[in-house]
Amino acid sequence: MKLYDYLDSGNGYKVRLVLAQLGLPFDWVECDILQGATRTPQFLARNPNGRIPTLELDDGTHLAESNAIIWYLGEGSPLVPDDRLLRAQVLQWMFFEQYSHEPYVATPRFIVRHLPANSPRRTELPDRLERGRAALAVMDHHLGGQRFFVGNRYTIADVALYAYTHVAHEGGHDLTPYTHLRAWLDRVQSQPGHVLLLARPARHLA
Amino acid sequence: MKLYDYLDSGNGYKVRLVLAQLGLPFDWVECDILQGATRTPQFLARNPNGRIPTLELDDGTHLAESNAIIWYLGEGSPLVPDDRLLRAQVLQWMFFEQYSHEPYVATPRFIVRHLPANSPRRTELPDRLERGRAALAVMDHHLGGQRFFVGNRYTIADVALYAYTHVAHEGGHDLTPYTHLRAWLDRVQSQPGHVLLLARPARHLA
Numbered sequence: 440m441k442l443y444d445y446l447d448s449g450n451g452y453k454v455r456l457v458l459a460q461l462g463l464p465f466d467w468v469e470c471d472i473l474q475g476a477t478r479t480p481q482f483l484a485r486n487p488n489g490r491i492p493t494l495e496l497d498d499g500t501h502l503a504e505s506n507a508i509i510w511y512l513g514e515g516s517p518l519v520p521d522d523r524l525l526r527a528q529v530l531q532w533m534f535f536e537q538y539s540h541e542p543y544v545a546t547p548r549f550i551v552r553h554l555p556a557n558s559p560r561r562t563e564l565p566d567r568l569e570r571g572r573a574a575l576a577v578m579d580h581h582l583g584g585q586r587f588f589v590g591n592r593y594t595i596a597d598v599a600l601y602a603y604t605h606v607a608h609e610g611g612h613d614l615t616p617y618t619h620l621r622a623w624l625d626r627v628q629s630q631p632g633h634v635l636l637l638a639r640p641a642r643h644l645a
Numbered sequence: 646m647k648l649y650d651y652l653d654s655g656n657g658y659k660v661r662l663v664l665a666q667l668g669l670p671f672d673w674v675e676c677d678i679l680q681g682a683t684r685t686p687q688f689l690a691r692n693p694n695g696r697i698p699t700l701e702l703d704d705g706t707h708l709a710e711s712n713a714i715i716w717y718l719g720e721g722s723p724l725v726p727d728d729r730l731l732r733a734q735v736l737q738w739m740f741f742e743q744y745s746h747e748p749y750v751a752t753p754r755f756i757v758r759h760l761p762a763n764s765p766r767r768t769e770l771p772d773r774l775e776r777g778r779a780a781l782a783v784m785d786h787h788l789g790g791q792r793f794f795v796g797n798r799y800t801i802a803d804v805a806l807y808a809y810t811h812v813a814h815e816g817g818h819d820l821t822p823y824t825h826l827r828a829w830l831d832r833v834q835s836q837p838g839h840v841l842l843l844a845r846p847a848r849h850l851a
Binding site for chain 2: 487488496500502503504505506507508510511514515523524526527528530531533534535537538539541542577580581
């Protein structure tokens with residue numbers, strides 16, 4: 440498999456983490472999203488929505504959307520439950536992540552880290568951080584009663600939510616008030632086969 | 646089952662449409678989201694993220710996030726494929742819907758239909774409509790080569806994308822240029838058991 444990705448992307452990191460924890464080999468292709476690498480005709484032929492991560496399977500099929508990719512990789516492994524209700528709860532938290540969390544936790548970090556200090560997009564930060572605090576509070580509340588998001592065990596729902604939450608402070612969030620959430624971050628980090636966000640995969644293609 | 650919902654919500658409509666097409670009975674509980682019905686302590690006990698649709702199962706468990714709910718309802722039926730790759734492709738389009746489509750197709754409609762004519766949120770419309778056109782173009786491009794989004798048959802990916810696309814004009818989108826997309830809307834509408842967005846379910850609880 441070949442993963443089109445950008446090292447600092449939390450969405451890409453979800454896929455790298457699952458591939459590492461399942462022991463699946465892959466070639467890693469770095470795309471400079473800041474220089475338009477996902478807007479070229481070649482890339483748009485792989486993913487017409489022009490986003491990383493995009494996974495190329497061995498038969499040449501391309502799969503996009505980080506949470507769909509980790510579902511594909513994880514089905515049949517301990518990272519995706521077999522029970523119908525637990526599966527739906529995994530998806531519930533992954534849709535929560537993309538709709539109520541990512542735009543307000545990941546996007547502030549992107550604005551702070553990757554856009555110029557005088558970018559007009561900085562005016563978006565107060566509103567995005569406020570909505571992000573609401574999402575973090577929902578997570579902290581849920582984790583008050585359980586060790587992981589679904590079924591009391593580590594699943595791709597934890598992977599999806601961990602990816603941008605553990606670096607939320609880099610976008611201006613203060614995680615200090617969220618005691619349960621911080622204990623969960625520690626539990627996720629101590630899972631077997633954990634890799635770091637900025638760890639460059641071994642089989643790196645130019 | 647009991648569905649907490651708001652009649653004009655496309656997200657709620659996805660669930661009503663799947664319940665109708667699978668012939669599953671349910672009680673329908675209307676929540677006035679404009680009057681804070683999803684922010685009460687009673688509602689937050691059902692869904693701490695404070696959003697409709699929320700489905701209450703017969704054992705009292707609550708499931709949130711429209712696309713997770715229709716996955717739960719559809720698994721094992723013809724609306725969700727059995728093949729692993731096709732399943733992931735269904736999820737790919739459902740995550741596309743929540744991240745790249747809903748905020749730019751559904752939210753403009755909400756602003757136009759449900760907020761006052763002098764709402765400051767009207768300033769969001771040009772940017773949201775521009776991003777919405779990008780999402781509609783991605784859909785139209787994909788549908789140029791196939792009758793439905795995944796596996797050449799009607800699935801919950803079509804339900805998820807149909808819900809707000811077929812009323813996109815109510816938020817200011819012009820669907821005229823998207824020929825393939827308009828033909829697909831007709832195909833979805835002609836599926837057995839189709840119901841309309843504003844059709845009030847029969848078993849309506851106050």
